[in-house]
Amino acid sequence: MDYSKILSKTASEIKPSGIRKFFDLLSAGDMSDVVALTVGQPDFVTPWHIREAGIESLEEGKTYYTSNAGLTELRNEISLYLNRRFNLSYNPGNEIIVTVGGSEAIDLAVRAIVNPGDEVIIAMPAFVCYPPIVSLAGGIPVLIPTKEENEFKLTPEELKSAITPKTKLLILPYPNNPTGAIMDYEDLSKIADILRDTDIMVLSDEIYAELTFGQKHVSIASLPGMRERTIIASGFSKAYAMTGWRLGYVVAPEQVTSVIYKIHQFAIMCAPTTSQFAAIQALKKGDDDIEYMAEEYNRRRRYIVAGLRSIGFPCFEPKGAFYVWPNISGFGLSSDEFCEKLMYEGRVAIVPGTAFGDCGEGYARLSYAYSVEHITKALDGIENFVKKIR
Amino acid sequence: MNEMNALLNLLENDARLTPEQIAIMLDKEVGDIKKLIYEYEKDGVILGYKAMIDWDKIEREYVSAMIELKVTPQRDKGFGSIAEKITRYPEVQSVYLMSGSFDILVLIEGRTMKEVAFFVAEKLSPMDSITSTSTHFVLRKYKDRGVVYGVPEVDIRGSLV
Known part of the structure; x- marks a missing residue:
């Protein structure tokens, strides 16, 4: 059979994740001694009291589907949580939908907004999923490369110049994976000033909202006039170290969630029930866990930034998430070449910046969701490698 | 968290951390960290540094x-x-x-x-x-002073994102 005639053209044309490509290299040959700083998930295990809540729900036989939007109690807790921590106010009855991770929330939001041919502006570099999801929905990704001199924030000028009559949605991924950039109230105000006079919606991916350092995360939805034009995608993975539970949520004005609801209802039915019960416990009793883990990440952040700078890399100081984004362009190698060489010769694995968009050229992403001991080992390996190729 | 507790917690978890490393992690001066550690040792708050051995x-x-x-x-x-x-x-x-x-x-x-x-x-x-x-x-020892005994854990976290 000629599958090329059978398979969906749009789906077939999607490029595989650049991170994946790099990992295929890593899994080929004997790489067991390679020290990796590559993962995008916490090294903490989900706090025990949260796991226990999931286990108890299984012991009690709670193995049914929940309502499509998720358990009422969970949606109530999400509403309280968003209010408590980010000063947001959403009706748990019709403005919150529990999803299979933040990823589903992003997919739902894009599919609910985008018509074929609509343009979606994406601040880059960014997590790998946005452009393919936009393409699958028939939209056209319009990528804005953010710049180091602007601390990898989206500037109002950049946004303005990307807007056309076809612009439907702005994807705002802050705190940012991979750069660690954040946007504060003032930065967001300038973006909001531009959007308020338009019909452009914002998809704010706030999965790293609990991991900001030195200042609290601000949601663009909390700015005047922005609630009505914002969809927030978030989840439990990063804040509570719950990646494997696959649980997130999407919140938006009721007119938007009513459409999102339909897609979710037919594509997914409902998020995993065990995970939902665990998440209730996380929201009720997990604030201390968040603080504890965030403080741990903060120490490692300072440590890895200082380490990279002392090796000689110009390194933007990340203010959120758990990644650093050093400039590795000073060696006459492309990002891909540098990272491949570092892996084969220096026995340290990091992700080339180009995995997060073309504008990632010249950079690499290092995760510090690892123990200090592990980070030290990796930094030593990088330092030795750099000495050799300099 | 209380700063002094932060220092003690770091050392309790990994006594091999150097004052330089601790200073970076806690955003403090190396001299201040060295002085604090010295005082803790003098006052008997920090009593020793030992390895966990199975x-x-x-x-x-x-x-x-x-x-x-x-x-x-x-x-x-x-x-x-x-x-x-x-x-x-x-x-x-x-x-x-x-x-x-x-x-x-x-x-x-x-x-x-x-x-x-x-x-x-x-x-x-x-x-x-x-x-x-x-x-x-x-x-048999399963866990001692917060450390689990047995086979060291292997990092099997997926690296997709």
Whole structure:
């Protein structure tokens, strides 16, 4: 059979994740001694009291589907949580939908907004999923490369110049994976000033909202006039170290969630029930866990930034998430070449910046969701490698 | 978190961290961290720096036991003087005053069960104020001081994102 005639053209044309490509290299040959700083998930295990809540729900036989939007109690807790921590106010009855991770929330939001041919502006570099999801929905990704001199924030000028009559949605991924950039109230105000006079919606991916350092995360939805034009995608993975539970949520004005609801209802039915019960416990009793883990990440952040700078890399100081984004362009190698060489010769694995968009050229992403001991080992390996190729 | 507690927590988890590393992690001056550590050592807050070793992985005769002691407290001295006497034996790893059905718990390490049993029979039991002993040998250590014993964990986290 000629599958090329059978398979969906749009789906077939999607490029595989650049991170994946790099990992295929890593899994080929004997790489067991390679020290990796590559993962995008916490090294903490989900706090025990949260796991226990999931286990108890299984012991009690709670193995049914929940309502499509998720358990009422969970949606109530999400509403309280968003209010408590980010000063947001959403009706748990019709403005919150529990999803299979933040990823589903992003997919739902894009599919609910985008018509074929609509343009979606994406601040880059960014997590790998946005452009393919936009393409699958028939939209056209319009990528804005953010710049180091602007601390990898989206500037109002950049946004303005990307807007056309076809612009439907702005994807705002802050705190940012991979750069660690954040946007504060003032930065967001300038973006909001531009959007308020338009019909452009914002998809704010706030999965790293609990991991900001030195200042609290601000949601663009909390700015005047922005609630009505914002969809927030978030989840439990990063804040509570719950990646494997696959649980997130999407919140938006009721007119938007009513459409999102339909897609979710037919594509997914409902998020995993065990995970939902665990998440209730996380929201009720997990604030201390968040603080504890965030403080741990903060120490490692300072440590890895200082380490990279002392090796000689110009390194933007990340203010959120758990990644650093050093400039590795000073060696006459492309990002891909540098990272491949570092892996084969220096026995340290990091992700080339180009995995997060073309504008990632010249950079690499290092995760510090690892123990200090592990980070030290990796930094030593990088330092030795750099000495050799300099 | 209280800054001084942060320093102690870091060292409690990894005593090999250098003052330079700690200073970076806590965003402090190296000199201040060194001074703090020195003061903690001087005041007996930090008492030592030891490695966690799983002796079962090494060819070495080793056994440990917990011994419950019932003790008649001494006039004016309570349990203090007998406890202090017990601490002097190098075989003794820990001595705790306990609530409940016995008074003092002693952790002992030795090469063989026989050695530990003789220690109890010859050194502890004869002490005047000790009225009874009960020895429990440790068969296997699963977790000690927050560290899980056994096979080191392998990082199997997926790297998709």
